[in-house]
Amino acid sequence: MGMIEVEAVARSFTVRRRDGRRFRRSRTTVRAVHDVSFTVGRGEFVGYLGPNGAGKSTTIKMLTGILTPSSGRVRVCGLDPSRQRTALARRIGVVFGQRTTLWWDLPLLDSLTLIRHLYRVEAGAHRARLAELTALLELEPFLETPVRQLSLGQRMRGDLAAALLHDPELLVLDEPTIGLDVVSKATVRAFLERLNTERGTTVLLTTHDLGDIERLCRRVLIIDHGRLAYDGGLDRLRAAVDADRVLVVELARPGPPVEVPGVEVAGVEGPRQWLRLPESVNAAAVVAALAERYDVRDIALRDADIEEVVARLYRGEHAYEPPGRPVAP
Template identity: 60%
Template sequence: MLVNDVLIEVEGVTKSFTLRRRAGRFRRTKVRVDAVTGLDFQVRRGEMVGYIGPNGAGKSTTIKMLTGILLPSSGRLRVAGADPMRERVRLAQRMGVVFGQRTTLWWDLPLRDSYELARRIYRIPDADYRRNLDRCVELLELGDLLDVPVRQLSLGQRMRGDIAAALLHQPEVLYLDEPTIGLDVVSKRRVREFLAQVNAEQGTTVLLTTHDLTDIEQLCSRVMVIDHGRVVYDGDLDGLHDQGRSERTLVVDLDREVPPIELPGTRVLRVEGARQWLAFPAAASAAPLVADLAGRYELRDLSVREPEIEDVIARMYAGEEEGAAEPVAG
């Protein structure tokens, strides 16, 4: 890896918080909580990386340190060669941020006015602003929403509006913290397609935190798993599934009750009347299983459920109990 090819550098980073907890009727004690411990990774320019883990793992804390919102307790952070905390103003021109639970848009103003404010804050040249706005409006289907106050937008509409706002100044790196949380299927598809296009056409580096493994499958070639403040896996998604021995679930609705279905490479999890749940390796394709089922049974409905990230990580730890739990590279 070339040095100038690295956009994000994280070396031995730790972030600790001091909390006060009740220790009696009138007394409180200070307790140190480590949100991130000895974090090490690099992200190359143009990469789209999934940064995943259970709640409280340290994902949002990492994003906040990379954007200069939080100062690391120890270690070294560099984004485009700059310290995010000490050079926040300069880096603000080179990065975009979307927090799924918070909006950067002005609540009582129409969407168009929020974008105009962003143009002035980032001092975007008029021609660049019009070109970038037109592109975002078209790809995210925001045309009918530009004159609607942000408070009247649905969650999916607001999220698309936030993503557009984060990209108006053409940042080199985009941090996305749960950008599809709470979105319907259609909104998720629009957001994913847009992000894939921005990454492919503009080379925008993306660091994506999510609880939805489908986001990772459709967008990221690399995934990092963080748990208890440290990276426990860094590689591709297939390697993660192999490491965690994760399984997808095929939910089959038949036209009548039958004995538990026996298919090579699957195991029956549950049977309730004419519905059966079959588990199969997450890295395997569901297509041959569906074809086999369709040839043997009359099907009313069928769906595939992805494994939960928490389950994948739990399986990883279960497999590491026999040895040291070191970070795994895929």
């Protein structure tokens, strides 16, 4: 049994629109999620991606019991989220980057103490867990500070501690690093990586920050227009959309774009040039040709940027079929 099991799930909403000519309201059915299936195993760290309006938030709300599926089957920790929401809440932690579960006018420590009572965590276990999270998330300097006076990065670390005080099996994160500075992002990412690898906590992460995905996730689910568009690893995603590699060449002096058969020059900036290499082109042969024809100071080969890869998938430049479940166009 997986930690998360989603089978042929759909969710529709009825939207009322005003008909200006007849002064009446018409009803339209909108399918936010349609025939989505996937399983997340225990201990996995999975990224759940999609453009705005693709169905990510609707899926998360069904997984946490906020919404009931229109059809299909959802199981989280072996429970039906919509029917066993209270029991499920004791086994999962949820963090929404743009909302907080902390009490705005109370010191952070008081908020974490109140949350202990909400989850009915035994006092000794709470002290041990709070001490561990305080050390890992570096909360000590601002435990006595009211939540409203915390920086965004400090509040996010407080929200993570609040979601993990009852030691959940599954952590669901919705944009946990949104708006954070570089240092705060690094702290949160390092903590999540350690949580997954050392404690075996299953993590489902939705984000628009693809740096989070590249750093943390070994598997990616991509939803678009309510349908699952991809399920697999980042390397396979790059190969699936046939994204070009990039060869960064630094010449001894600025000059016109280099000329190598089968290679496109994507950009020139002073002595530095960016060359797109299709998978069919041998990188070693291109490097040899450049070294023979030009005075080359430095060369670096980079895989396709994950942002470009995902953007191609969103634009429909590649149709991917997850194993066993074809995705309709």
